[in-house]
Amino acid sequence: MNTIRRRTFLKGTVASGFAAVAATSGLLRPTEVMAAAWPKSAFKSKKLDKSIKNLFGSSKVTASKAIKIKAPIQAENGAVVPLTVSTTMSNVEAIGVFVEKNPSPLATSIDLTGATAFYSARIKMGKTSAIHVIVKSGGKLHVAKKTIKVTVGGCGG
């Protein structure tokens, strides 16, 4: 049992190591990395701006009222916060969900290559925080924010 675990662990390190090299070597543009592999740098970023930049290649965002976030105002359990995002914008390429005060802000993102501009998931929140939903449409980034109060945190414990 122990040896098997050790194997999978080693394999995992080699694979993620390669992804990191590919991302930093500058051979691949950020958007291409996104399509090919899991955007590790964006998920590991501790700061919101940096995380957005690592995911979308830019942190320049404009506020938009066309993005709708459906989520509870107050979440009793931070481990499960249901979230639904939709927008009336056209040409939506990707949607990213960031929780400002989580240890790593990026919770999840999705690349849309045929699906409608809609995404739903359940996320964890460490404490009361603003959620930033970023929609990439026509090469531009749009943001909508919503603050959710959390009674019991869902990270760590």
Next chain:
Amino acid sequence: MARLTKIKTRKKGGATEILVLVNHPMETGQRKNKKTKKKIPAHYIQKMVFKIDGKEVADANLGPAVSKNPLVGIRVAGVKKGASVKITWSDNKGESGKAQTTV
């Protein structure tokens, strides 16, 4: 270990909604075992790919901040009845799973 992956499709708002539920711990790597004080290693799904009739329609990146037993939903317009929906996912430990259904 094979993990249970379920897909549900339904008509909603003129589009077809695809809901995926995976039985997965989604461990963040930040929690500690109370007895041993050791950190529980991270274990979470990273990629989830949605395909309809063999064509990729969406590609989701998940992080440790997604709740355990993740339920992910997308909507696709203009899907015909009887089209095949295929989901594949993989996590940071190299585990993967897939599920298939028809609309």
